[in-house]
Amino acid sequence: MHKFFVDKKDIIEDKITIKGEDVKHIKNVLRLNIGEIINVSNCEGKEYFAEIINIEKNYVEAIIKEEFESKSEPPIQIVLYQGLPKSSKMDLIIQKATELGIVEIVPLITKRTVVRIEDEKKELKKLERWRRIVKEASKQCRRGIIPIVSNIVTFNEMIDRLKDEEFILVPYENEMKRGLKDILKSLKKDRINIIIGPEGGFEKEEIERLKEINAHIVSLGPRILRTETAGFTAIAVVMYELGDLGVI
Known part of the structure; x- marks a missing residue:
């Protein structure tokens, strides 16, 4: 069954209106017809089985047949701060994350x-691309939400964002004492921030600043990843350890 995401404002009573690029996809790629059943999410964890009742040039309408809570969202929220890599690696990271x-x-x-993305237009173009990748990946793996792709931040801006967060994990190749598994053994948190450095890793002074906001510096093992x-x-x-991988 094909899946689509809509803004909750486009769900009124028992009718769903699909707009934007998904309309072309429904009409020209999938070639769906009136009467077919689709899976629709409101981007906030609620899902619907809906029957297509009208296909127009700029929108598609469907009637809700069944409403249910998404079962595809994990019980833990993970926010990934990813050091910008070279070439198109970020596309893959965003898709798989x-x-x-x-x-x-x-x-x-x-x-x-x-x-370095110092041109605002180039930054917006990259963000648009990354958000498209997230949306397509969310459809493919049947997520109940579309993850947020935030604007690019500097290290200092990240520190400001994280200073009030409860749990921060930082894998670091020079950490020799504490492994990730050890930290997670007794952890009971529903939100974790993971910070990954770029190809060259973190500067020592950056690690010290992360320690100042109580980040947990951990090893991912003896090999450099x-x-x-x-x-x-x-x-x-x-x-x-804390989510739903391995749960059937």
């Missing part, structure tokens, strides 16, 4: 970040 169940991804610029691998690994381990 969405599949693993994050609720938000925040592109991050640190001292060792090679990629690429920035894209480190994020996937940390999310997967957290989801296995």
Whole structure:
């Protein structure tokens, strides 16, 4: 069954109105017809089975047949702060992090970040692309929400955002004493912030600043992981220990 996301304001009583690019996809790619059943999410965890009753040039209407709570959202919220990598690696990171169940991804610029986006138009273009990737990945893996892709932040801006957060995890290749598994053993939190450095890793002074806001600096094991691998690994381990990976 094909899945679509709509704004909750486009759900009035028992009628759903689908707009935007999804209309072309329904008409020209999927070639759905009146009478077919689709799966629709309101982006806030509520889902519907709905029957298509009208297909117009700029919108599609469907009648709700069944309403239910999404069962695809994990019991823990993970926010990923990802140091910007080179080339198109960010596309892959965003896609796979969405599949693993994050609720938000925040592109991050640190001292060792090679990629610099100083042109506002270029930044907006990248954000638009990343948000399209998140939406498509959310459809593909049947998420109950579309994760947020925040604006690009600097390291200092990230510190300001995180100073009141309860739990922050920072995988760091030079950490030798504490492993991620050890930290998670007795942890009972429903929201975790994971911070991943860029290709060159973090500066020592950045790690010290993270310690000042009570971040947990952890090792992901004896091997050095690429920035894209480190994020996937940390999310997967957290989801296995505290979320819903492995639950049938």
